[in-house]
Amino acid sequence: MTLTNPRGTQDILPADMMYWHHIEATSRTIFNMYHYEEIRTPIFELSELFERGLGNETDIVSKEMYTFMDKGNRSLTLRPEGTASIVRAAIQHPQLTKHNQAKLYYCGPMFRYERPQAGRYRQFHQIGIENIGNAHPFTDAEVISLGLHLFDELGLPGLSVSINSVGCPVCRPVIQERLKQFIVNNLQHLCGDCNRRFDQNPLRILDCKNDKCRTYFTGLPDIHKSLCHDCKDHFNSVVEYLDSLGVPFEIDPKLVRGLDYYTKTTFEIVSDKLGAQNAICGGGRYDNLIKKMGGKSTPAVGFAFGVERAVMVLKEFSEIINRQDPLIFVAPIGFNQQTRCFRLMNELRRAGLKCEMDYSKEDLKSQLKTADKMEARFCLIFGEEEAEKNEIILKDLLERKQDSYPIENIVDILADKILKR
């Protein structure tokens, strides 16, 4: 039986790579403008990091982690998200926060044992930012607007932003209590998860994706009325700053997100071009996580977006031009011309030009066929006659014309044509 990749994972093939490169390169450019620096943390961490950081009641920790014992009997987990590791790194390396703030971004694979479907995988990739050390609501507004700036730059159509505030340890108990009062009479109609959450973390009931449960959430009391002064002021300021930046958004009091560490602002960016899994980006503020993980009390806010989902939208709805470098196919005719062409390829590559040769062929017709299959833009033809005259034929396969040039000039001629366009 032939082996295939594990369920919920994907091979990313060369034909899709331009989308990935476009997303990665654009993210780096935009993050750099906002003064974020890249950090790379291990793909696996001690399981305790996620258990403590994300909360044992979250779906991620209770159901979805890839956890295993290593040969040294340590419980390790493939990272299901990026924030916990970055918080750990920020505490572990005080030089990261020596100016009392760290603005970090990351990019890489995450692992969750979820039920795979279109847009939901067990290994997926996130690109995210963490702004550590800033409590000012400008930061929340800047992080959200950065996300939209990036997605505009990527060319993702059909996006909308939802924001909410989930309060802080002062007002969260009041919000939870109001919610329980609202839900208690319909508890028997809600799913098992909702019933479990009712006792453990009622706010997360609002995150239930079950359509039947969601029908019981209409008429929900305005949780913003239960926010404490500080959270209310913060939320109003974020709203005001987003308005001042011209960021379109909508307030969604049901937006609580799946992770327990959020305080105050939560937000999500969804795309109307995706199906059921329509969230591209999610994030929020987590002012208590760093202290909870053993660091100094430090406010922070961040987001992560799913690269696979961004690729899905780009593939279908945007026209990124294939900016691949043109390929030069080098075609020696006959065995005696091969070594000179082999050397010429080396010269072309040293000059920064992309080229290819088929070592197994000596006749022109079949080499032209290969050049065609490889979608080469140019073909360099070097036969006995050309060797005698120290020339080479440059055939433009797109414009269908050709000329002979002195072989010692051909690298410069092609560099002029291709690199100086």
Ligand code: AMP
């Ligand atoms: P989260 O870390 O759950 O807040 O998710 C942030 C973003 O990561 C989501 O908006 C998705 O774009 C993406 N994402 C989360 N889980 C998955 C998954 N299982 N497969 C693909 N993308 C995912």
